[in-house]
Amino acid sequence: MEQVPASPVGVWSIIARGKRYRMDHSRIERIAVVGAGLMGHGIAQEFALAGYQVRLRDLSDDRLENALSSIRANLERLASLRRLEHARIEPAIAAITVSTDLGQIVSGAELIIG
Numbered sequence: 001m002e003q004v005p006a007s008p009v010g011v012w013s014i015i016a017r018g019k020r021y022r023m024d025h026s027r028i029e030r031i032a033v034v035g036a037g038l039m040g041h042g043i044a045q046e047f048a049l050a051g052y053q054v055r056l057r058d059l060s061d062d063r064l065e066n067a068l069s070s071i072r073a074n075l076e077r078l079a080s081l082r083r084l085e086h087a088r089i090e091p092a093i094a095a096i097t098v099s100t101d102l103g104q105i106v107s108g109a110e111l112i113i114g
Helices: 038-049 061-080 086-094 102-106
Strands: 011-016 019-024 030-034 053-057 096-099 111-113
Touching: 030 038, 030 102, 038 053, 038 061, 038 086, 038 096, 053 061, 053 102, 061 086, 061 096, 086 096, 096 102
Parallel strands: 030 053, 030 111, 053 096
Antiparallel strands: 011 019
C-alpha cells in the first residue's frame, strides 16, 4: 500500500501505526471480521449490505449464532422502519459465513478487520 496524505474518491484511507495508507476498494471482494461482538457483527452486517462476501469469526458457535440472530433482527427492524427493502435481508445474511476457525476466515480475504 502506498502512503498518501488524503483519501481520494473511490479509495479508502486506512490508518495503521500512525500512518495513513490508501487502498483501492474496488479490488476487495472478501472481508474477514474477527470478533462477532457488538462492533464485529455490526461491521459484518454493513459490509454484507454493501455487497461484499463477509467471513465472521468468534471463539464459539453460540456467539456466532447470536451474532447472526442480531444481524437478522437489525435488518428486520430497518425494514419495518422502511429504511431497508425487505428483499435485501436474505442476500445480506447469505453473504455472511461464520466459523470459529481463524485460518478459514482469513484465507483469501483482501481485508481483515479485527
